Amino acid sequence: MAQWITCSWCRYLTSTPSTPVTVTLSLKCVIIVVILLVLYTIALIMFLELRHSNIHHTPSILKNQKLDSIYPSLVSAASSYGSFQQNADDHGSPSTQRYHYGIVIDCGSSGSRVYVYQWPTHSGNPNELLHISQLRETSGEPVVKKITPGLCCLKVEGSSHKNAKNSAQASILEELQTSIPKYFKFVVAKNNFEVITGKQEGVYGWIAVNYILNKFAHGIEDHPLVVVDVSSQTGSVTPHIRRRTVGVIDMGGGSMQIAFEVIKSVKFDFTKEDLAKDLMAEFNLGCRSFDLDHNYQLYVSTFLGFGANSARRRYEEMLLNDGTNSSQGFDKLSPVPDPCLPLGLLYTSATNTQQKTFFIGLGDYALCRRNIFPLLNVTVPCQKKPCSMNGIYQSDINFHNSEFYGFSEFWYSMEDVYRIGGHYNADIFDKISVKHCATRWAKLEEWFLKKLYPKSDILRLKLQCFKAAWMSLVLHDGLKFPRTYRHFYSTQKIDGKDVQWTLGALIHRTRYLPLRHTNLRFGNYWTR
Template sequence: MMAEPREMKENKLWHRPLIIFITVLIVVGIIALVTTAVVQNKALPKKYKYGIVLDAGSSHTAVYIYEWPAEKENNTGMVRQTHSCNVKGKGISSYAARVKEAGMSLKACMDEAKGKIPVRRHHETPVYLGATAGMRLLMKENETQSEQVLSSVADFLRGYPFMYEGARIITGQEEGAYGWITVNYLSKNFHQERSTMGALDLGGASTQITFVSQLRVESPENSLHFRLYGNDYQVYTHSFLCYGKDQALRLTLAQQLQTGDRHLSDPCFHPGYQQEKSVDRVFGSPCVSTSLSRPTYANFTLNGTGNAKLCQSNVKRIFNFSSCTWGRCSFNGVFQPPVEGKFGAFSAFFFVMNFLNLTSSSLDESKEKLEQYCSKPWDEVKQSYSAIPEKYLAEYCFSGTYILALLENGYSFTSDKWRDIKFLKKIGGSDAGWTLGYMLNLTNMIPAEAPDAPPLPHSGYVSIMVLFSLLLAALLLLLACKVFGRPTCAQNKYVI
């Protein structure tokens, strides 16, 4: 075979380093693209912001710390609860006679909050205190004392390195609305366009019901309109002051004491339970109507008989179902449309029903189990639940009976509607309650309109760019082979 011509050898010698150079450039380009994509999508250290809300309830105060990524401040579903602390002792309204102690009662929990939040974030962390029904009652009873208590807690909170944003008494309507916002925000119902969940809240001095109604809300004071993430919500809400479980017990006892008998046989307490009670404790509440006659004696003896059915009859007497000037009412002449959709029942609704193991029972099952529980002898109950303070343990029979009466007879959750109630404490690690909704509202973290978003998420954009870059590189490589490639020697035959 004849040796290759000199010209062909020279072309091959010239093309080989060029092809190698182009190939190296393509490989380097691919590596650079992939490396850029990986680095771009690498998880970065997150920077968080914080907020503190104090729930100054009638029976106690709780401090909640919330956290959210600083760079995504207005994105839904980003705020979460990171810590909670229950203040020892009663609510701030109990400090009416010693107002200077009201602020100091918060010290242990606020010191905890100071340690939980990074020091560099202290100065920008807002602190809100919202007082509920206990302070509403004190305001009705003694406005000066209520203002002094709020001033005491305000002065105390200003002493911390946080951004103090106020301490005030929130209305019952606000409490209901913020609770509704909280459960739907945590359930991600707003931005995913799901049906919203109604909110049922029960405290020591008040109870709230809030839900979206498809019917016209006849009473303007019970109607709220929200525009959240581009959607409109017409919400019904009402707060019943004096119908929290503690005040309801006082109302029930006051009714029974109208007989004038110092020895009260009470079916809402276990058989064998006996306790000396103060008349002042019952009739000293502004919730107890002045139309009821107050006994002349200072104390009375409460003897438990443990009969849930009789207890329910006594409880129903504190509701007025006879007068209604609207198309329909719940009780006490208050307008309420028919309950619609699913409901989340939290706060005391959950704690009482959870203790009684009734959170997943039907209405009929709940009544049956409650009858069995209330009929248990007091000594047996104390032995079974020795870790629970007797004051609270003694009232579970009444509280459970009251909850069933309130939900069934007050709010009209009949047997078929009962399954729509979900008793819950937390949603995704955050407590269900009004505090998160309160902070979200005050910090404007829920936009009225849905936030704009690019057509593709960032990771999707990078992936597509890398894919097209690889395809382009492959095409360039193929083109280089076609342009610079030559027929092999075997394909070129020369005659000798």
């Protein structure tokens, strides 16, 4: 049984003065939480193995798995090898099946979550990836456990809080590297403990989504195809036909991220276009470095402040600053007119911690889009063209042969109130938005109380007009998706399962494991 542990950690360290004791205590909490989660998970795995062995049944291998998330985290991985023999194959006939397990722990500000995955021994075919699926409890639910309280941002002391932050992060990593082996018999590689960036997390999310959709398989039947420029070991570019992958756009509350495969090679001037070059990520998911079928080049970009909630805060600040009357908005009797709120809604903002601000809805969707357009920052100077927002380079997208999935706010804006989640049509979406925004708030509230919006809470209903306009504006005016584009889908789950970046991280970390089985079992058979 092969066991992998992966931990993620809050990356932010505040500059609030504190003593070193704060870091030490937080560090102890880290180790306690990680150890408790791993102990629980290993005990659960042993119980499930024993149960499956007693009833002569092999856990089902879920060929479709998934994920979702946006903020950078901190990852550690450790491994050991062993095996577990099970007594039946998927068809119930006697056989010996060996399963391996991967444990992923995501330690965040709201809590620490553990995800457990399993996979059978690799076939030895180097053209195949591991068949990783989420381990399920006896109830059939996936194994996802959470421990609270969360691991909040650390407070560090020092004249240079950047150096103090780096020192505290290094201390956490070092403590995990030394403590994990004390409590668990894992073979730990130090370079498997690292702070991952938003770019890495975007790559992991993209891997997971496409793995679930079976886009990494070699068969080309029943799948859209694409010709991709793939770089070989010699540096030459070779056109390669394979299954078309999907792009991923995830808009959260604070930020937004886009990741998609770049099918045409792009050249950069390293002296002038270094920032644009940094948005590209190239990796190979195959166990052989010369495997062109699993060599991918992605464009990954994160837009901080472009999440729906952050955009709303920026918009409110813009309205207050643009007002001719400096006192307008700070009294219920003189609210700021806001076309992005339902008609007649008196909205009290909680974003200003110093003083409440008030806005009155005008219910004008078209005017709302015009008002919030400046928030896209599309006029910022561009280092390398084409650019999307904030002067950030965006690689070309083949809108004639591509497909994109939108998560989080894309799903909420289409589904919670409008109930049209799934296949996106710009004209239909805007038509519904115009009607919704122009509806008097008293009527919307009446419908809400009658439970005509079962998926929406009251705050979502109040801000739906703004968030719908923002989602549409970002997609078409920011990311430059044509309004006639018909291959964008909003989704919350894939095949009925939640999507987490953790699956992609595990797939990437275990990509070389099949090489051992290929060399030991089949030699050069699969390469003939």
